[in-house]
Amino acid sequence: HEIKEEPIPQPPTHLFGLLGNFPDMDPSFPVRGFWKLTELYGPIYKLALDKEQVVIATQQYMHEICDPDRFEKIPPRAQQEIRALTGDGLFTAFPTEQNWHVAHRMLIPAFGPLGIRKMFDEMLDITSQMVLRWDRYGPNHRINSSDDFTRLAFDTIGLCAFGYRFNEFYTDEAHPFAKQMGNVLKLSGARSSRTNLENRLHRAEEQERQSDVKKMHDLCREVVQARKSQPPTDRKDLLSVMLDSVDRETGAGLSEENIIYQLATFLVAGHETTSATLSFMWYNLLKNPEKFQKIQKEVDEVVGDRVLTIDMLSKLHYVDACIKETLRLSSPIALIDKTAKQDTYLGGKYFIKKGQSVKADIKALHHDPAVWGDNHDEFEPERMLDGKFQALPPDSWKPFGDGVRACIGRGFAEQEMLINTALILQRFQPELADPGYVLELHSTLTIKPGNFFMKMRRRPGRS
Numbered sequence: 342h343e344i345k346e347e348p349i350p351q352p353p354t355h356l357f358g359l360l361g362n363f364p365d366m367d368p369s370f371p372v373r374g375f376w377k378l379t380e381l382y383g384p385i386y387k388l389a390l391d392k393e394q395v396v397i398a399t400q401q402y403m404h405e406i407c408d409p410d411r412f413e414k415i416p417p418r419a420q421q422e423i424r425a426l427t428g429d430g431l432f433t434a435f436p437t438e439q440n441w442h443v444a445h446r447m448l449i450p451a452f453g454p455l456g457i458r459k460m461f462d463e464m465l466d467i468t469s470q471m472v473l474r475w476d477r478y479g480p481n482h483r484i485n486s487s488d489d490f491t492r493l494a495f496d497t498i499g500l501c502a503f504g505y506r507f508n509e510f511y512t513d514e515a516h517p518f519a520k521q522m523g524n525v526l527k528l529s530g531a532r533s534s535r536t537n538l539e540n541r542l543h544r545a546e547e548q549e550r551q552s553d554v555k556k557m558h559d560l561c562r563e564v565v566q567a568r569k570s571q572p573p574t575d576r577k578d579l580l581s582v583m584l585d586s587v588d589r590e591t592g593a594g595l596s597e598e599n600i601i602y603q604l605a606t607f608l609v610a611g612h613e614t615t616s617a618t619l620s621f622m623w624y625n626l627l628k629n630p631e632k633f634q635k636i637q638k639e640v641d642e643v644v645g646d647r648v649l650t651i652d653m654l655s656k657l658h659y660v661d662a663c664i665k666e667t668l669r670l671s672s673p674i675a676l677i678d679k680t681a682k683q684d685t686y687l688g689g690k691y692f693i694k695k696g697q698s699v700k701a702d703i704k705a706l707h708h709d710p711a712v713w714g715d716n717h718d719e720f721e722p723e724r725m726l727d728g729k730f731q732a733l734p735p736d737s738w739k740p741f742g743d744g745v746r747a748c749i750g751r752g753f754a755e756q757e758m759l760i761n762t763a764l765i766l767q768r769f770q771p772e773l774a775d776p777g778y779v780l781e782l783h784s785t786l787t788i789k790p791g792n793f794f795m796k797m798r799r800r801p802g803r804s
C-alpha cells in the first residue's frame with residue numbers, strides 16, 4: 342500500500358541553525374540531554390548534531406530497529422574513540438572486520454552456559470574476598486558501593502577470563518590499570534563530544550590518553566606472554582581459547598595484537614556495567630524494604646548457612662528477578678545505536694535513509710507504559726517472575742543490547758551477580774549509610790549511582 346511519508350519531529354535548532362541542536366546536549370552528562378529531549382519530543386525525533394541523529398523511545402520502534410535485515414550495529418562515535426584501546430575487539434569492531442566474526446565464533450562456547458559454570462569457583466573466590474573485607478571493616482564502615490563493586494568486577498574478569506589476579510581487595514588504591522581505564526574512557530568520551538578540529542587543540546590530553554593506552558596494552562601483553570611461557574596446563578579459560586584454537590569456518594586464529602584488544606575489551610565492557618547494576622540493585626532493595634524482605638527470605642531458604650553451590654543458583658528466582666528489574670529501571674548502558682542497511686520507513690511513515698544512525702533511548706524504552714503499565718517507575722521484581730519475563734513483547738527489555746552484537750558476557754555477569762548477592766545476603770544485614778540518600782547519577786561509558794554508601798552489619802549467628 343502507498344506510504345504517506347511524514348517528517349520526523351525535530352526540536353528547534355540554535356543560532357539560525359548554525360549550532361544545530363548542540364546546545365541541547367549536556368557534555369558533562371551526554372545522556373541527560375537525550376532524556377530531556379525524549380520527554381519533550383519522543384517517541385521519535387531527530388537532532389542536528391555532527392550528523393543527523395534519529396532517536397526512538399518505544400518498544401514499537403525498538404522492535405523495528407532490531408530487525409537484522411534492516412539495521413545493524415556500526416560502532417557509534419564514542420565507541421570509535423575507545424578503539425584506541427580496544428581496536429577490532431568484539432565490542433568496538435565494525436561489522437566488516439573479519440576478526441569480529443572469528444572471535445565471535447571462537448568465544449561463544451566459552452561464554453555459554455557450560456563455559457560459565459566452570460568459572461563458578463573463581464567467581465566465588467573473588468566474592469568471598471569482598472565479603473571478608475566488609476566483615477573486617479565492621480558495621481560502622483561506610484562502604485563506597487561503586488568502588489567495591491568495581492573492584493569485584495575487575496578481579497572477577499581478570500581471574501576467570503585470563504587467570505590474572507588484580508588483587509583489588511588487598512590494596513587501598515585501585516590497581517593502576519583500573520585508573521588508567523577510567524581516564525581513557527573519560528577522555529574518549531570527551532573527544533567524542535567535540536569536533537575533530539577541537540580535538541586537535543587538546544594535544545596534551547591526547548598524549549595522556551595514548552600513554553595510558555600504552556601502559557594498559559603492556560600489561561595485557563605481559564599477561565599473554567606469561568601464559569605462553571607457562572608449561573601447558575589443562576586450564577581452559579577465555580585466554581587459552583583465544584591462544585590455542587582456530588576458527589572452524591576459516592581455519593584462522595587470532596593474532597596477538599587482536600588478543601590484547603580482546604582482553605582490554607572484556608575489562609572495558611564488563612566491569613562498569615556489572616558494578617553499576619549491583620549498586621543500583623542495592624539502592625532499589627534498600628529503598629523498598631518489602632522487596633528486601635522477600636529477597637532475604639529466598640536466600641535464607643535456598644542457601645541458609647550452607648556453603649553456596651552452583652546448583653543453588655538456578656533456584657534463586659527472586660534474586661534473578663531483582664537483577665532483571667534493576668536492569669530495566671536503571672540500565673547502565675543508556676543508548677543503543679543501530680544503522681540502517683537500506684532505505685526504510687519507521688512506523689510506516691518516517692523515512693530513514695541507508696546509513697542513517699538511529700539511537701534507542703533505553704531508559705524511555707524501559708518505561709514504555711504500553712509495555713510496563715502505569716507503575717513503570719516502581720521497582721517491582723514480580724513483573725519478571727512466573728513466566729512474565731518470557732511473555733514480554735519482543736525487544737521491550739534490552740539492557741544487554743541486541744542481536745549478534747548483544748552482550749556476549751551476559752551469562753558471565755548474571756552468574757557473578759547472583760553469587761555476589763547471595764553471599765552478601767547470607768552474611769549481612771545491609772543498610773543505607775545515609776538513610777535520606779537520594780539517587781545521584783554519574784556518567785562515564787555507563788550510568789551509575791554516585792556517592793552511594795552502604796553499611797554491612799553481620800547477621801546474628803552468621804559466620
Ligand code: HEM
Binds near residue numbers: 433445498615677
Ligand atoms: C556488549 C551490556 C557485562 C562483554 C554489550 C552491549 C550491552 C552490554 C548493552 C551492546 C553494546 C552495543 O550495542 O553497542 C552489559 C551489561 C552487563 C555486561 C548491562 C552487566 C550487567 C559484560 C561482561 C562482559 C561483557 C561481564 C565480559 C566478560 C561484552 C562484549 C560485548 C558486549 C565483549 C561486545 C559484543 C559484540 O559486539 O560482539 N554489553 N554487559 N559484558 N559486552 Fe556486555
